[in-house]
Amino acid sequence: MLEAVMASDINWDPALSKLISTLKESENLSNDQEIDFLKALLESKELNALVNVHTKVAKVGRDDRLAPVLSTSAQVLYEVLEQLSQHCHLNDDCKEAFHLLQDSHLQHLLFAHDAIAQKDFYPHLPEAPVEMDEDEETIKIVQLVKSNEPLGATIKTDEESGKIIIARIMHGGAADRSGLIHVGDEVIEVNNINVEGKTPGDVLTILQNSEGTITFKLVPADNKGAQRESKVRVRAHFDYNPDVDPYIPCKEAGLAFQRGDVLHIVAQDDAYWWQARKEHERSARAGLIPSRALQERRILHDRTQKNGTDLDSKPGSCASLCTTPPGSPRLPASSSTSSCRQPKTKKIMYDLTENDDFDREQIATYEEVAKLYPRPGVFRPIVLIGAPGVGRNELRRRLIARDPEKFRSPVPYTTRPMRTGEVAGREYIFVAREKMDADIEAGKFVEHGEYKGHLYGTSAESVKSIVNAGCVCVLSPHYQAIKTLRTAQLKPFLIHVKPPELDILKATRTEARAKSTFDEANARSFTDEEFEDMIKSAERIDFLYGHFFDVELVNGELVNAFEQLVQNVQRLENEPVWAPSMWVQ
Numbered sequence: 252m253l254e255a256v257m258a259s260d261i262n263w264d265p266a267l268s269k270l271i272s273t274l275k276e277s278e279n280l281s282n283d284q285e286i287d288f289l290k291a292l293l294e295s296k297e298l299n300a301l302v303n304v305h306t307k308v309a310k311v312g313r314d315d316r317l318a319p320v321l322s323t324s325a326q327v328l329y330e331v332l333e334q335l336s337q338h339c340h341l342n343d344d345c346k347e348a349f350h351l352l353q354d355s356h357l358q359h360l361l362f363a364h365d366a367i368a369q370k371d372f373y374p375h376l377p378e379a380p381v382e383m384d385e386d387e388e389t390i391k392i393v394q395l396v397k398s399n400e401p402l403g404a405t406i407k408t409d410e411e412s413g414k415i416i417i418a419r420i421m422h423g424g425a426a427d428r429s430g431l432i433h434v435g436d437e438v439i440e441v442n443n444i445n446v447e448g449k450t451p452g453d454v455l456t457i458l459q460n461s462e463g464t465i466t467f468k469l470v471p472a473d474n475k476g477a478q479r480e481s482k483v484r485v486r487a488h489f490d491y492n493p494d495v496d497p498y499i500p501c502k503e504a505g506l507a508f509q510r511g512d513v514l515h516i517v518a519q520d521d522a523y524w525w526q527a528r529k530e531h532e533r534s535a536r537a538g539l540i541p542s543r544a545l546q547e548r549r550i551l552h553d554r555t556q557k558n559g560t561d562l563d564s565k566p567g568s569c570a571s572l573c574t575t576p577p578g579s580p581r582l583p584a585s586s587s588t589s590s591c592r593q594p595k596t597k598k599i600m601y602d603l604t605e606n607d608d609f610d611r612e613q614i615a616t617y618e619e620v621a622k623l624y625p626r627p628g629v630f631r632p633i634v635l636i637g638a639p640g641v642g643r644n645e646l647r648r649r650l651i652a653r654d655p656e657k658f659r660s661p662v663p664y665t666t667r668p669m670r671t672g673e674v675a676g677r678e679y680i681f682v683a684r685e686k687m688d689a690d691i692e693a694g695k696f697v698e699h700g701e702y703k704g705h706l707y708g709t710s711a712e713s714v715k716s717i718v719n720a721g722c723v724c725v726l727s728p729h730y731q732a733i734k735t736l737r738t739a740q741l742k743p744f745l746i747h748v749k750p751p752e753l754d755i756l757k758a759t760r761t762e763a764r765a766k767s768t769f770d771e772a773n774a775r776s777f778t779d780e781e782f783e784d785m786i787k788s789a790e791r792i793d794f795l796y797g798h799f800f801d802v803e804l805v806n807g808e809l810v811n812a813f814e815q816l817v818q819n820v821q822r823l824e825n826e827p828v829w830a831p832s833m834w835v836q
């Protein structure tokens with residue numbers, strides 16, 4: 252057979268030929284069937300061709316000229332982008348480099364380069380099983396030096412076996428950094444004390460009483476519980492304080508955060524407790540936060556309780572950690588529920604018949620976010636939201652006056668007849684009632700309202716046409732317009748214009764001789780009651796929509812407030828900003 256092989260015109264791989272000769276020599280040692288099978292395999296043209304290809308690829312791979320300079324170029328690109336984004340507003344070259352490097356073709360080219368440089372094309376073979384005596388148990392001894400830093404691990408009693416096992420390893424904590432302790436490892440001894448039959452509390456006491464080095468004797472888990480850091484970022488829509496949460500398994504392991512904080516979720520494998528760290532605290536140890544499911548459950552529970560029914564008293568309600576009422580989520584101040592008084596006399600551009608309590612019906616927990624990078628020549632609409640009379644229009648007017656070529660507001664639509672001196676398309680776009688009714692019904696207006704029997708509104712199309720013309724669209728709609736405006740198509744940058752404290756509010760408006768927007772003739776000053784209403788309305792807006800705002804801006808001294816607005820607009824043009832991940836495609 253070998254002679255036949257060598258005689259053929261195929262270029263046989265020398266290693267294969269040698270294997271076949273060796274096989275021939277040992278032909279008598281094994282049973283015929285196995286030898287025949289091996290022979291057939293080694294002599295197949297397909298295997299020979301594969302081996303030849305492999306040899307050639309391996310030869311090319313050894314050529315130093317083709318060695319990659321680095322295998323993490325995509326990572327470097329992101330770091331460079333991050334650096335450049337902070338300097339774009341200072342230097343045009345930076346800006347140009349920033350936009351060039353954002354090109355998705357370039358980024359994918361680097362991904363492909365890195366995959367090849369890291370030899371990501373090799374097949375991932377399963378680990379060869381190591382034969383072990385079934386009764387033999389591997390034990391590892393882990394020594395950690397006790398410091399002020401928590402160990403960053405939690406333990407629990409395994410329900411089936413009653414053994415103490417490692418329940419959770421906090422990302423970036425001491426245990427995680429050691430790389431020696433894993434989720435599922437069974438704890439046998441702590442400092443030579445056998446923990447069999449002990450409770451997690453007993454083990455904690457042993458740990459607390461020990462000094463210096465702590466020695467764990469562990470039986471490793473089958474699966475090392477290796478946790479890969481997820482890349483998910485979320486914006487929190489509620490405040491969380493583990494110190495007052497009765498259900499967190501370990502308060503010290505909790506991570507406190509505030510509504511609006513961007514959190515990096517590093518592990519989501521537990522149904523109730525996620526691990527997270529704050530985005531700007533990258534090197535910090537991860538902490539426990541309630542999962543979306545747990546938080547939703549708490550909010551629902553709280554609402555049900557408010558309505559007089561105890562959700563958890565129903566048979567079959569699952570997690571034991573919710574058998575007693577969980578911590579209350581944020582609630583509106585009772586005084587503010589009817590405080591959002593609307594201007595009674597002036598034209599209104601929104602539908603007052605809608606009950607804004609509806610907005611909080613949605614369960615606000617976490618929203619997945621990603622960085623939205625600025626695109627040259629495409630500006631996100633700037634939307635100024637605030638209590639009636641707080642100064643949204645004043646700020647909008649100033650921004651447009653600063654650069655009318657760049658900043659523009661859409662011309663509103665109306666169904667009222669044109670007055671003398673008005674020009675169609677300048678003050679208003681005049682349309683028939685039926686047409687506007689139908690367009691409102693079709694969701695074509697980002698805001699609309701009725702005043703003295705006529706409709707007024709701003710169409711989504713007019714916002715888009717300003718954006719498409721390469722200008723910055725500036726809007727100052729009623730706060731309910733957030734619902735229609737906040738879409739992936741429009742990608743608005745939402746700014747909450749808030750009133751300052753009452754005495755500053757009064758002083759600044761009095762000094763500027765500001766005219767009340769609640770007065771149809773716009774002739775008198777604001778009353779004390781109107782100032783108080785302004786503050787209550789701002790609280791209400793914050794409660795309803797606070798989690799949607801990109802920026803809060805206090806309109807005390809007008810010059811300062813305007814300066815802040817300009818800075819934010821510049822930042823938006825030059826820096827990436829967190830936005831709903833759905834918008835970043």
Ligand SMILES: Nc1ncnc2c1ncn2[C@@H]1O[C@H](COP(=O)(O)OP(=O)(O)OP(=O)(O)O)[C@@H](O)[C@H]1O
Binds near residue numbers: 766767
């Ligand atoms: N920071 C400020 N200091 C002094 N006066 C201000 C300030 N901001 C706004 N004003 C004045 O307050 C009055 C109301 O402002 P503006 O018309 O901008 O309110 P608005 O938020 O648009 O109200 P509305 O929604 O009722 O139209 C105006 O006379 C404006 O010049």
